[in-house]
Amino acid sequence: MVSPAIALAFIPFLLTLLIRYRHYFLLFYRAVIVRLIQDCLTGIPREERAFQYVITHAIPGDAQHILNTFDQWCYHCEYLSNVGPQKGKILERLIYETAPLNVLELGTYCGYATILMAQVLPLGARLYTVEMDPGNAAIAEKVIRLAGFDEDTVELIVGPSEDIIPHLKDKHGVQKLDFVFMDHWKRFYLRDLQLLEEQDLLQEGTRILADNVLFPGAPHFLQYAKSCGRYRCKVHRTSLEYFRAIRDGMAELCYTKLQ
Numbered sequence: 001m002v003s004p005a006i007a008l009a010f011i012p013f014l015l016t017l018l019i020r021y022r023h024y025f026l027l028f029y030r031a032v033i034v035r036l037i038q039d040c041l042t043g044i045p046r047e048e049r050a051f052q053y054v055i056t057h058a059i060p061g062d063a064q065h066i067l068n069t070f071d072q073w074c075y076h077c078e079y080l081s082n083v084g085p086q087k088g089k090i091l092e093r094l095i096y097e098t099a100p101l102n103v104l105e106l107g108t109y110c111g112y113a114t115i116l117m118a119q120v121l122p123l124g125a126r127l128y129t130v131e132m133d134p135g136n137a138a139i140a141e142k143v144i145r146l147a148g149f150d151e152d153t154v155e156l157i158v159g160p161s162e163d164i165i166p167h168l169k170d171k172h173g174v175q176k177l178d179f180v181f182m183d184h185w186k187r188f189y190l191r192d193l194q195l196l197e198e199q200d201l202l203q204e205g206t207r208i209l210a211d212n213v214l215f216p217g218a219p220h221f222l223q224y225a226k227s228c229g230r231y232r233c234k235v236h237r238t239s240l241e242y243f244r245a246i247r248d249g250m251a252e253l254c255y256t257k258l259q
């Protein structure tokens, strides 16, 4: 049995922890606790709840309005790990500046970043987006088509990236990529970057934008990108989607062939 005196001595320590890490506790509460409660109450997954909100509030065919509706849901109802409006601006600006014709997204989730990119792509461009979770993919498919993008512009590929990347050339007719948005599980960033290199899918000037490299973080990926000599690399410092108080960053890599 812990004596009351020892238990009391822990209270200031616990309070300090709570105050210092309050943003992370709040994130945990919104992303995990609220989700579990709502899952039990509604019997449907969080992503489906978000989609039902979007379908009843957003204007079909208006990608920007669909994005705003997702943001409203995430700020006021439940947390989703979309790229969000703040980091979305960095992604949108890069797509706009580089005008890529062949784009790959790893980690589609509900299709938020997919439609954000698709709306600024140049004419004739094609976006391949890869999602391994069939439930998320089914929602993303509906969101992408609700925004008005057809299969010639956005192709959703269902499966794990490690199985899809080696077949992008033979099964999907991709020769080279101009832009890659990495936003799947962070532990796969380095493996998939090296897979893209091995498959000869990168070319001089290919941009790779990797989300969440500071939170939750992708240290091995960053270290490799900075030290292997194949990339010019900079980190855009920003904050976590829908949480201004938590610092995060997006790594922008530009592929340069080794001499």
Ligand SMILES: C[S@@+](CC[C@H](N)C(=O)[O-])C[C@H]1O[C@@H](n2cnc3c(N)ncnc32)[C@H](O)[C@@H]1O
Residues within 6 Å of the ligand: 081, 082, 083, 084, 106, 107, 108, 109, 110, 111, 112, 113, 114, 130, 131, 132, 133, 136, 159, 160, 161, 162, 183, 184, 185, 188
């Ligand atoms: C952070 S969410 C993506 C958010 C999305 N890019 C956006 O901004 O709207 C991560 C997604 O990656 C998917 N994912 C994780 N690892 C993957 C892998 N190896 N291959 C394909 N999808 C993966 C997860 O199922 C999840 O839906």
